[in-house]
Amino acid sequence: MPGISEIDSLALKERRERGEDIFVLDVREPEEIAIAPFPGATHIPMSDIPSRLTELDPDRETIVVCHHGVRSAQVAMYLARMGFERVLNLVGGIDAWSLEADPLTPRY
8 A cells, every 4th residue: 555564464474483573453343353363463443543542652663454454554554644653554464364374363
């Protein structure tokens, strides 16, 4: 998506396997997370991001995740406007993660 940085599921998997301390922000709804949780992610639904912005560190690299990468791209753009300089959108969301990086993650 234009204007924001992106990462694909295989690159994210490689970084995690190297032991990098990666902050993953999952912006899906609780019922989606119940079906297919993203391991180690912090969960803040998209609609709650503005009111919970102080829970996030603008200096820390943040990878934003949703189902297919659309909501997370919107949140990534919002965070960038709020001064977060190191924000990445997971291309294809958890669906791509399930297909490419971790087939044990359920698809929905």
